Amino acid sequence: MIYNEEFETLPREVLEALQLKRLKQVVQRVYHTVGFYGKAFDQAGVTPDDIKTLDDLKRFPFTTKQDLRDNYPFGMFAVPMSSVVRLHASSGTTGRSTVVGYTKRDIDTWSELMARCFVAAGLTKNDILHNAYGYGLFTGGLGAHYGAEKLGASVIPMSGGNTKRQIMILQDFGPTAICCTPSYALNLAEQGKAMGVDMRSLKLRVGIFGAEPWSEKMREEIENALGITALNIFGLSEIMGPGVSMECLEGRHGMHIFEDHFLVETINPETGEVLPPGEEGELVFTTITKEAFPLIRYRTRDISRLFTEPCRCGRTLHRMDRVMGRSDDMLIIRGVNVFPSQIEAILLAIDGVEPHYRLIVDRAGNLDTIEIQVEVGEQIFANADEVKVLQNMERRIVKDIKDYLGVSAKVKLVEPKTLQRFEGKASRVLDKRRI
Amino acid sequence: MKVEQISIFLENRPGGLEQVTGILKDAGINIRTLTLADTSDFGILRMIVNDVETTSRVLKENGYRFSRTNVVAVEVPDCPGGLHGILAILAGSGVNVEYLYAFVERSGENAVMIFRFDAPDKAIEVLRQNGLTVLPGSKLYGL
Numbered sequence: 001m002i003y004n005e006e007f008e009t010l011p012r013e014v015l016e017a018l019q020l021k022r023l024k025q026v027v028q029r030v031y032h033t034v035g036f037y038g039k040a041f042d043q044a045g046v047t048p049d050d051i052k053t054l055d056d057l058k059r060f061p062f063t064t065k066q067d068l069r070d071n072y073p074f075g076m077f078a079v080p081m082s083s084v085v086r087l088h089a090s091s092g093t094t095g096r097s098t099v100v101g102y103t104k105r106d107i108d109t110w111s112e113l114m115a116r117c118f119v120a121a122g123l124t125k126n127d128i129l130h131n132a133y134g135y136g137l138f139t140g141g142l143g144a145h146y147g148a149e150k151l152g153a154s155v156i157p158m159s160g161g162n163t164k165r166q167i168m169i170l171q172d173f174g175p176t177a178i179c180c181t182p183s184y185a186l187n188l189a190e191q192g193k194a195m196g197v198d199m200r201s202l203k204l205r206v207g208i209f210g211a212e213p214w215s216e217k218m219r220e221e222i223e224n225a226l227g228i229t230a231l232n233i234f235g236l237s238e239i240m241g242p243g244v245s246m247e248c249l250e251g252r253h254g255m256h257i258f259e260d261h262f263l264v265e266t267i268n269p270e271t272g273e274v275l276p277p278g279e280e281g282e283l284v285f286t287t288i289t290k291e292a293f294p295l296i297r298y299r300t301r302d303i304s305r306l307f308t309e310p311c312r313c314g315r316t317l318h319r320m321d322r323v324m325g326r327s328d329d330m331l332i333i334r335g336v337n338v339f340p341s342q343i344e345a346i347l348l349a350i351d352g353v354e355p356h357y358r359l360i361v362d363r364a365g366n367l368d369t370i371e372i373q374v375e376v377g378e379q380i381f382a383n384a385d386e387v388k389v390l391q392n393m394e395r396r397i398v399k400d401i402k403d404y405l406g407v408s409a410k411v412k413l414v415e416p417k418t419l420q421r422f423e424g425k426a427s428r429v430l431d432k433r434r435i
Numbered sequence: 436m437k438v439e440q441i442s443i444f445l446e447n448r449p450g451g452l453e454q455v456t457g458i459l460k461d462a463g464i465n466i467r468t469l470t471l472a473d474t475s476d477f478g479i480l481r482m483i484v485n486d487v488e489t490t491s492r493v494l495k496e497n498g499y500r501f502s503r504t505n506v507v508a509v510e511v512p513d514c515p516g517g518l519h520g521i522l523a524i525l526a527g528s529g530v531n532v533e534y535l536y537a538f539v540e541r542s543g544e545n546a547v548m549i550f551r552f553d554a555p556d557k558a559i560e561v562l563r564q565n566g567l568t569v570l571p572g573s574k575l576y577g578l
Contacts, residue, residue, distance in 0.1 A: 381444055381501070385442035386479075415498070
């Protein structure tokens, strides 16, 4: 099933002509309305007129997350704030989170893209959707919500947490579709089972999962545990939110990218060279219809590859493989993006805590866990040797991490020797998860 | 009038205590009394040793996180009500006891308790005013 027959099945030449037209417009617009792009293009020696074919895109400079941070909070908006109707942000302390904005038209576009995603998963207006993506500054919850409403489905705005209640709602309201992170889906299944609920007998038929990497093996586990079809959705708030690409029910192999709105490239992360489809590389997106926050050649740091073979669903949109790796040190903990440097900044800001730490990321059952091992500093111990002093410090770190990053971490104070072997950035993080 | 106690931060793992006591043994340190405060993840080993300087040096050389904490050693009548009497005096003065433990050796007829106070100077003054004996480190280490 296809939401927008016309645009999702455009013949490639027509799609590419549309892309070129839209690309010329956005490059022209950002050059004149976004200071960052005016400078960046001048420095690279390119002008909007240099876009004559889609191939000319590679002559333009990349945009990175650091560029967004340097222009925090609204420096890269291409419209006045009076035209911005929504703001979203990734987690992080001041100056470190990424802020994105949407005009009314952007919200309509986003809603349509999400509607396309739900229809690709087989939903209709007769479906009831259990939306357990987080509502708030995170784009997942509201993104899915508006898309499902646009489609006309009945949305249950569950957001995250309160698992026992969620299981009651699954039984009482009988939603037919669910969307959340894949690890949360497994967590619901496990907790439901523990509550004596036969999770396979629920009315759920299909699930749309994303916001963190997950494997074919996990797909099988989810499908077995809940008795549903589990499909993959991809997105990032900088480009739109969820809804940049979506797996189709018929194909179940790779996610169709909504190329009428986003140009995609895969590059060699070291050299920046554009790779041909089929080769694994870093995903780079250019938004060709967004008004408030357009981005040119944004480096996602997500590693994937593109398929150009036709799909049995009939969509002519190229597909991307599931994202299984990153080309930077970002971690995804229960769907939340976390950079080790953010944790370091939080530790530094607490009096008496020295930023000598190690992160141990694991998965207990189905939920990601993060343990921050922090060396007991000289200062804090010299002043008072009471247990309560150390415990208060532990609690403060846990609270600040939760407040700033939205992640529940365990903090363990360790002896200096434990961390001595782990100098140097590369070994600060031990990720024991095997997805 | 105060006593220097060594407080060592230890992770709660097998072998932790064995390792640190081994280091002290090799340095010829005699532990006069000790207590271990525990949480699920870590413990604080508190001890009165016969040679605070050497102990500090070897702990530092071996990468331990420790502190030299000022505590107060008080003679306690060795009979029912001995400890209670002292605590009643302190409670009346508003001084708070953070922790306490017993010293292994006696001082004459009396037991000896080690106290960590939130206001040690005030505590010492109050105790003396009430006729109690506070032992300085020099006397304590040699008991």
